[in-house]
Structure formats: structure tokens, C-alpha cells
Amino acid sequence: MDGFLSQGEHVVGVDIGGTKLMAVVYDHKFKVKGRNKRKSKSSKGEPTEERLTRTIQEALDEAHVDTIRGIGVGSPGPLDPRTGVIIDTPNLAWKNFPLAQYLKKTFKVPVVVDNDVNVGTYGEYRFGEVSDCESVLGVFPGTGIGAGIIIDRKVFYGFSGAAGEIGHMTLEVDGPYCGCGKRGCLEGLASRVAIAANVAALAARGDAPFILATCGTDLSAIRSGALADAVKAGEKMVEGVIRKAAYYVGVATGNAINILSPEAVVLGGGLVESMPELYLEEVKRGIKEHAMPFLRKNVRIVTAKLGDDAVVLGAACMIAERLGEFE
């Protein structure tokens, strides 16, 4: 994983999350030279783009690096990867914000901005255990459920630029409502919010005392870690809810395998990270029961390995590989 940068050259990978901003400075072998992070939202009303500039600058200071070749950014969407404009990110109060242009002007280097799921998939693809594959489907269940697609070793965008919307695949035509307004979407059935709603109901009626004691019945408090702890504590109904949701992710992944026929599937995100074995088991069952035998044959199904670094690494790698486009 080198050859894109020469010795002594550096790039920065940036992860813009709903809760935190992170910037990491990498050398030509993608070794970490400096890292900085802070909360996404300022208590003093500082604009996100200024907080981001500070985060990058402080990572550069820590690395003792003053010139870089470029910056790669993974951000929540919707965004336009071709122009680097963030279309709408409610959590960060950006609306049609030209992020790539802003960072380019500030740091005087080429910048690529892409969807965090695409970037995370690319990071796991390049630096994880399926880097020998030509095509990969990355699925990241969390508050939302996103997918990134690698075809011919490159991120696949499609006509709209937004291919990979697995979260809004309809799995039950008359299923529960989803945040998008549709019914029966994968997200409506299996996101962390959907799991939390079911688990909160269990807690409210006394069937999940561990969850009730540790999180109460507020969905926002029922996070992946708490769910994993409840499973460990032996709350069987909570485990059943999580297993069913993971199975739905497997059904949707099986459907996507039938269409895309990838060589490998990488599963990441908070839910997978906190319960990798249980989660993988149910996803594999869903794939086995819903992808056609010929299409799932020899497909590798693995969990993500980079954790919080998938996006920063993927973003750094993306800009390093694409520097030629800016010359």
C-alpha cells in the first residue's frame, strides 16, 4: 500500500462525523504522523468549517509537517463527490457548502470529499483483509445503514453519484415506517434506532431489566455498547431483537449480492464492532438464505478491521491515489 507518494510526502485524512471531527497526517507509507480530534459541535457557536481547519492544523503541528500533498475527507451525505459540495448535513448545519473548495483555498492543496460510507469501505478495502479482491460491498449498520461499492478496484458511484443506498431497500412492502417516509426499508427494520425502539418497548414492559437499569427507555441512550452489554448480561429478548435486525441486514446484503455479485462483503459500524460474532452469524444466515447459491459461492464475508480509522485511512488513500487528476 504505497507507491502513490514519494518519501517525505504527506497527506491528511479527515473524518467528519455527527459527533466528532478527526484529522490524521500520514506519511508516504500511510504511517500515522499526527492526529487530532474534537467534538463536531462548538459550545461557543464556532462554525464547523473553522473547527475543521483547526483540527487539521493541529494534526499537522503534532506531526511537525508543514507541507502536504492533499487532503481526503469522508463526510456524512448527501454530498456531491464530483464537486465536493455538502448538500445537506443537518447535524453540522451545512447546506450546499463547498467543502472541497473551502479546504483547497485554506490549505492550498488538492482535496477530495466523499461519502463517509464510500470512504470507510475504501479504507477497509485497501488496508483490510480483502484487498486482493476486485469488487467489494461494504455494509455499515448504525443509526443509518449505508453501503459502499467497489467495482474494478474503484469506488462505484453510478449515474446519480449515490449508488449503494442499501438502507432504503424495501424488504417488507407494508413494513414499519422508515425515516425516509417509506415503509419496510432495511433502516426501518434494522438500524440502531429500530433496534432501540424494540428494546425500549421490552424495557418499558419489564422484559429487559438490564437495559432499563442502564439506559432507561430513551432511544438515544440505547447505544451499541449498551446493547452488547445487555446480551452479555443474558437478556435473551434483547439478543433476539438484535439477531432479527442483523438477519434483515443479511437479507438485504443477499439481495445486493444477487444484483452486484461482489467478491467480498465487509461489515462495519458500531453494531458490528460491539457484537462481531453474533452479528456476523446472523448476516451470514441471511445471505445464505437469500442470495442464490451460484452468486454467494466463494464470496468472502468479513468484519471491518480498522475501527475508527477506516474513514481517515480511506480518505488519505483516496487523495493520494488521485493526485494525478489535479496536476
Added chain:
Amino acid sequence: MDGFLSQGEHVVGVDIGGTKLMAVVYDHKFKVKGRNKRKSKSSKGEPTEERLTRTIQEALDEAHVDTIRGIGVGSPGPLDPRTGVIIDTPNLAWKNFPLAQYLKKTFKVPVVVDNDVNVGTYGEYRFGEVSDCESVLGVFPGTGIGAGIIIDRKVFYGFSGAAGEIGHMTLEVDGPYCGCGKRGCLEGLASRVAIAANVAALAARGDAPFILATCGTDLSAIRSGALADAVKAGEKMVEGVIRKAAYYVGVATGNAINILSPEAVVLGGGLVESMPELYLEEVKRGIKEHAMPFLRKNVRIVTAKLGDDAVVLGAACMIAERLGEFE
């Protein structure tokens, strides 16, 4: 649509169907010079490959052509487009039959063999109304429901070689059984067989007198044409069954749009051909209700235009374009 062949050069396109074999000789501008067809099955037990040779030879005789540059073939699968081996085609009694090799030996020219849905999609793409698009999803509902995918102007195969298995996309986890053994597949919900089963039940209980009079209650007699006639005759419940099935095709197509983000969708096959307006209306409704607005925006949704010639034209075009690979 020329430039692949020089003046005076010819190729043959072949369509191998469950009921008929067809071969068409094309000139360098893809103008028909000769055409021959016969039933796929011989009443005297003649092997399919020998019938196929005769069909091609008679098309050549009709065209007064004795040298050709190559042969393109569309066949029901499963088959391996890389080797041209038909893996299993129960209707034609071929099992692991090296069709490309057989035809190459017989006619001494390069041969490509591909899935009929891929070839039909390619024909509609090259010669239909969306030939200016970079990516197209072709959906062909019939006895089965197949899809062909064009990405970057080429047929997309995926890791397995069999990408585009839309017929076995699960849309209702506990839905009706499908021929593949799964439940709730698109085919189980919306194929001609699924429609026929529902319509036969209507007929059996006296709710579809036109169908009962013209087809009886045998599923194999309830074909696309009879269904279209029943709709014209005002059988509202039959129309309702067809609309619901077409809507499911729209749901599955919407899901596929969310994943693949194609620039256009082409709908073909017997059901669409016999009721294009009704069918397109329901598919568009399914897409509108299930594909995300950003992904369906500006996507063209059209019906196939080539009818029975989609496969022969697609196959002829495929071999003409790929002649360079055989030099």
C-alpha cells in the same frame, strides 16, 4: 451502430429459447440479410445442437452468405459467458455443454455465448432508445424474471459472472414460495406463473369468466396474450392481479436503482409487450414509491422496442464488437 464490421462482412445472431431457435444473418450495418427459425425440440429426437447448426446454415443460405466473421448467441442460463459452456438448461437437455466450442468448430469462426437476458438488454441498449446512456438496467418479466446490467456501456457480470439476479430478490421475508426454494422472491410474487396461479384461482371460483372460457384453470394455458385479452374484456380482478405483480417488479427495480443507480431502465418480455401501458404505469409507481428521490431523478424508464429481435440483434452486436479479442 456500425464501424465494427467492414462492408461485405457479416455476423450471425442466435436466440436459443425454450420453445424456438432463431438465427439471423446481419450485414456490416446490422441489416437483416437472412433469418431462420424452428422449434427448439425435435419430435424425432434430433439433438438441439444439430438443430441449431441447421437453423444457422439455413439462415446463411437464405442470405446467400458463405463466409461470416462470427456468431453471437443468447441462451437461457445458467451458463458461463467466459467459456461459453451451458451449465444446465433443462428444457434443452444440455448439461455442461460447450456450446461456444461446438459452434466454433462447426462454423470455424469466433463465437460468444451469453445469458439471453444480458444479450436482450444489450440489444435494447444498442439499438433502442437509451443508447446514449452509460448505464442501463434491463428487466424482463416472464416465466422467470431476469435482469441485465450495463455499466460503462458494457455488460456487467460481477465476480460470479451472473450479476443481475433480480428475480430472486427477497421482497417479503415470509412471502409465497418461489421455484428456487426460497420465499418471497420477486419471481414468487410477480412472474407469469405467479400471476397465472392467482388468476386461475379467480377463474376456478367464478371471478374471471373470460379466463375460464379461454384458458381454463391450467396455469400453462394462462399466457401473457390471454391475460391482456382478459384485461381488455374488462376482468377487473385479473387486472388487479397483474397490476400488483407489475408493482412488485417496480419495487424490485426501485431497490436495484438504489443499489446500482443506473441512468435508464428498459422493461421487456412477454408481459410488458402485451400490456405495455398498464405494466409501465405500475412499475413506475413502484419505482417512485421505493427508489430514493435522488437516485431515481432523471432516470429514464422505457419499454423495450425490439420485441423478438432483441436477443439476435444483441448477440450479433456483441460478437461484432468483440472480434478483436479473437485475433
